[in-house]
Amino acid sequence: MASALISKYDLIMKASLSLFTERGFDATTIPMIAKRAEVGTGTIYRYFDSKETLVNVLFQESIQRFSEKVKRNYSEMPVREGFRHIFCCLVQFTKESDYALFFLETKKDAHYLNETSKKMIENLTQMLDDFFNKGKTEGVIRSLPSNVLIAIVLGAFLKLYQLMQQGDIEMNADLISELEQCCWDAIKLHSLTSEE
Amino acid sequence: MASALISKYDLIMKASLSLFTERGFDATTIPMIAKRAEVGTGTIYRYFDSKETLVNVLFQESIQRFSEKVKRNYSEMPVREGFRHIFCCLVQFTKESDYALFFLETKKDAHYLNETSKKMIENLTQMLDDFFNKGKTEGVIRSLPSNVLIAIVLGAFLKLYQLMQQGDIEMNADLISELEQCCWDAIKLHSLTSEE
Amino acid sequence: MASALISKYDLIMKASLSLFTERGFDATTIPMIAKRAEVGTGTIYRYFDSKETLVNVLFQESIQRFSEKVKRNYSEMPVREGFRHIFCCLVQFTKESDYALFFLETKKDAHYLNETSKKMIENLTQMLDDFFNKGKTEGVIRSLPSNVLIAIVLGAFLKLYQLMQQGDIEMNADLISELEQCCWDAIKLHSLTSEE
Amino acid sequence: MASALISKYDLIMKASLSLFTERGFDATTIPMIAKRAEVGTGTIYRYFDSKETLVNVLFQESIQRFSEKVKRNYSEMPVREGFRHIFCCLVQFTKESDYALFFLETKKDAHYLNETSKKMIENLTQMLDDFFNKGKTEGVIRSLPSNVLIAIVLGAFLKLYQLMQQGDIEMNADLISELEQCCWDAIKLHSLTSEE
DNA sequence: GATGAATGAGCTTTCATTCAT
C-alpha cells in the first residue's frame, strides 16, 4: 500500500537518462536501467515499446523542455540579454536534472535517433538560428554561420557541464557568470579597436 | 604482384577509427570493422588482442601524435602565439586524418579506456594546464581553472569539427583564422575598458 | 498448468553431465547442451556464469555426493568390509545417475578444473588414503603407496563402468559381487602360501 | 646445412602425442602442436590432411606398435607367463615413449576416431580376448567376459601410468613386478581354499 | 499492472585450414 511517490514511468526515465549520460546509449543495457530504477525489466516494456523508443522519448522530452524554457519571451530581448537568457536556460536545466542535457552530447546523426527526434533538433537549431541572425543583423554578433556559433557555445557548455558532473569543478553564481561572459566573448563582434 | 599498398594493420586502424568516430565504441561491431577494412574478422585478432585493445591503441596513437605535434617548441612562444599554435595543431590533425580527433569526444571515464590511456589524457591535460597557467600569470588569460579553459576551447572545437565532418561547413583559411580568434576571445582576459 | 516437472537447472545439469561424460569437456558445446536439455542457450547462462563454472559445479556436486556416501560410518568397519562399502558406493552412484562418476575420468590437472575442485579431489583422496593406511597397518592390504592402490581400484572400476555405459555388459548382483572380489584381490595382501 | 636429425614428420607426431595425452584431442590446437614441434602450422598440413587424420595416424601407430610387441611369440607361453608378457609390453611401451599409451585413455567411441582406428581396437581386443579365453579354459583365469578382464587390467594400468606421468610415483623393477602381481591377482582364479 | 525467467539473434572471439610467398 501507499508508496508510488514517484511513478514507475518517471523512475525509468530518470534511471535511463542518468545511465545514457554516463555510459552512452549502446553501453547501457535494459537490465541496468531496471536495476537503477528498481523495477522489473518487463515493466520497462509496459511504458516503452523498445529501448530505441525509450531513448527517443527521453531525447524529445529533454529537448522539448529546454526549447520551451528558451522560447518564453526571449524574442523581444536585446541580443546580449537574449544570449544570457539562453545560457541561463542551459544552467537551470543542469540544476533541475543532473542529466537533462543528454541531447547536447548526442550527435544529430546518432544511429538510434528517429525522425521526430531529428526534426526537433532542427527546430531548436532553427530557433537559435533566428536569434543569432538577429544578432548578426544588428552587428553585435560575428557574422559566422549560425550552426558555427551554436557549435561554439554548446560545445563549450557541454564540456563544462561534463567537468561539473565528474565533480572536477563546482558551479557557483560567480563562475556561471564568468563562463557566460566567456561564451559571449567567443561569438560577439568585437569593436574594431586594436585587438590582439 | 603489386597489391598490399596499405598494410592490413593500417586498414584496420583506419576502418575502426572512422567507425568509432561515427558510431561510438559500443555501437561499432567487429564485423563492421572487418567489412570496412576489407579483411576477415579473424584478421583483426592477429593484430589486436581484443576490441578493447584496439580502441586503446587507437586512442593512444591519436593522443600521442597530437601531443607531439603540440609539444614541438611551443613553450618559448608568447602566449597568444602559443594558443594559435595549439589551435593549428587541432586543425592540422583534422586535415591529416579525418578521424584523428577521436580522443576529443571520448570522456576520460569511458568504460573501455585502460589505465595507460587515462594516463595519457592526464599528461596532455597537464601540458595544456602549464600553458594556460603561464597565460594566467602573465595576465593575458582569464584566471579560471585550467580544466575550465581547456573545456571551453576543446569543447567548441569538437563541435566545429563534427559540423565539418557532417559536411555542414567547409573549412578554409579565413574561417579557421576567425574560429581561432573566437576561441581566443573566449578565454583571453579582456582589458577593463567598457565592454558588454 | 502442470509442466516443469524438472527444473531447468536440473535439466541443464543432467544434459551437460551426460555430454561431458560421452564426449569430454572440450568437445561438448553449449548449443549441444542447450539442445539436449531442451532450453535456450541463454538459459544456461542464467544458472551458470560460464561453461567452466558449469563443469566445476557438476564436478564438485558429483564428488561431494560420492564423498558423503562413502564417509557414512565406514571408519569403524573392518577393512574388508570397508572396502566392500566403498565399492558399493561406486556401484550405487552409477545406479543413481548414469553419469555421476564423471569425476573418475577427469584427470586432476585438467585445464578446466578450478582450485575448489582440485581441493575436493585431494580431500577424497585423503579419505581413501586413510582407509588404505589402516588396511596396511593391519597387514591385510599390500604395502603399496595409497595413491597406487586407489589408482588400481578406481582405474579398473572406471573402465568397467564405461563398458556398462556402452551397453557391452549388464551389471547384476552376481557380477558386481565378483568384480568387487577382483578389485579386492588386486590389493589384498595374499598369505605367503604357495601362490602363482 | 646439416640439421634434420629428426624428421619434421616425427617432430609433429611426438609433439601432438604429448599434447593429446596432456590435454586431450579437443583442447589441443594446431598452433600448439606447431609450436611444440617447432614447425610452421602449414607444415603440419603437408604431412597430415587434417587434425583428425593426425590423431588417427597417431592412434593407429600406437596401437599397431603395441599389438606387434604383444603378438611376438606369446601364444605358446603358459597363461601366467603370457600375462606377464602383456604387462611388460605395457611397461616397455611407457618407457619407449612417455605418451605412447594414448590409446588406453581413448574411449572406443571417441568422436574423432575413424573406422580404421575402431577396427584396430577391435583387433587388439580380439587378440587379448583369445588370450583370456585360453586362460579361462585352462581354469587359471576367472570366468568373466574377456572385455571385463581387459577393462580391469588396462583400467588399472592406465591410472598407474598417469600417476607416473604426473610424477607422483617412480617406476622401478620391484614396483613394476608387484603391480603386475596385483593385476594378475585381480583376474586369476583363486583356489577354493578359504579366502576372505 | 508488475515481474523476472526464458529465449535466440547477434555479438566477440577462436582455430582448423588455405595459399601466396
Next chain:
DNA sequence: AATGAATGAAAGCTCATTCAT
C-alpha cells in the same frame, strides 16, 4: 618443401524482448 598471414565457420556469451505467472 616450409612458412605463417589470412580467413570464416562456429564457438562462448550477452541482452533486447516476450510472456506465463
